[in-house]
Amino acid sequence: MTELEQYIQSYFGVSSDNLMQISELFHEEEIKKGDYFLHTGKYCNKLSFIKNGMLRIYVTTAEKEVTQWISTKGFFVTDLSSLVFEQPARWTIQALANTELYTIQKSDYQKIGQLIPQWHALEKLFIAKCFTMLEDRIFSHLSMSAEERYQFFFAQQPELFNQVPLQYLASMLGMTPETFSRIRNKNRI
Amino acid sequence: MTELEQYIQSYFGVSSDNLMQISELFHEEEIKKGDYFLHTGKYCNKLSFIKNGMLRIYVTTAEKEVTQWISTKGFFVTDLSSLVFEQPARWTIQALANTELYTIQKSDYQKIGQLIPQWHALEKLFIAKCFTMLEDRIFSHLSMSAEERYQFFFAQQPELFNQVPLQYLASMLGMTPETFSRIRNKNRI
């Protein structure tokens, strides 16, 4: 089983005879550090798994740049509202490092539902899972201080803290780089 | 077309011959003010539309009560992770007023997929829509002040501000009742 098939299996629990059908629709793609996967306002017509590397999902407002999320190895990446509802992309997505992707084009993505009858049901579960992760994140903003959010997130993804420019982590957690730096220092052994 | 059918139509865009099949699976139910739709830790085995009234979705932590959302007429209500993944409910859901619901039991809900082949695809779109709403909410916490969140939310649901105890709105927006009260006063004409 290829790495891609393992990811699809673990996210969607597809049976192994279907796995190959799906994974054949993906192709490998590389994005160099600094290059863009997607620009705000464009239409997102693909969905990718990260084989290795990192992508930052952000948006530029009048005052500042807001990092919404950083995706790493094993994660999905797309602009869901653009892919699914054909709307202009909300997010800009840029590679923080040289990144290899398994990518499926929208047209092929839409074919999966015909190939595999239970696909939509599995996909629904996947998106529902993503939904609950966002619920957790909102909860963290309703009930935690900056330091608590730091610890909550660090517990979930400690690897990220060594690999990602800290200013982006700070933004993603809803605090300034200075505050992030101080908290980080305090929490270092 | 009944009110329930209109909701289902508008959320899912089901064709009219399927609408009745679906709506027949729902039954009406009433919850008195103060009564509970769901308790944290229990299993949520239903999904409801609000015909009228209001429900508050919240969780009690060691320090405080955190209101995650307030659902009103026309909205869906359930604990998604409990309904879909059969996990203990994260949220407690309580009626803020006498509330009439159209409710479908989990067992019937699961039947819809068999009745209507494209159901899972429609449901996926529905959850994806909910997902993007949560993305917006997270963005509001990453980039806005308390006052800006107040205005952002007020623009979306001005009706709520007259009907709901303000302390719950405050919690839902991630601020204290005092801060909410001051901002509200300032923004009153």
Added chain:
DNA sequence: AGTATGGCTTGATATAAATCAAGAAATCAA
């Protein structure tokens, strides 16, 4: 090697929002 450049740290200060506290208004119950 030397010097830019961008990212991180640290300190001083300002500000938004929380907390504490008391009183006013609204809601509820008898």
Added chain:
DNA sequence: TTGATTTCTTGATTTATATCAAGCCATACT
């Protein structure tokens, strides 16, 4: 209606976090 709760408002104070500013440390550049 009246008193009893509960919720809301307002002011004073504290605290967390942002902002401003300077220096430091890496990495990249020539």
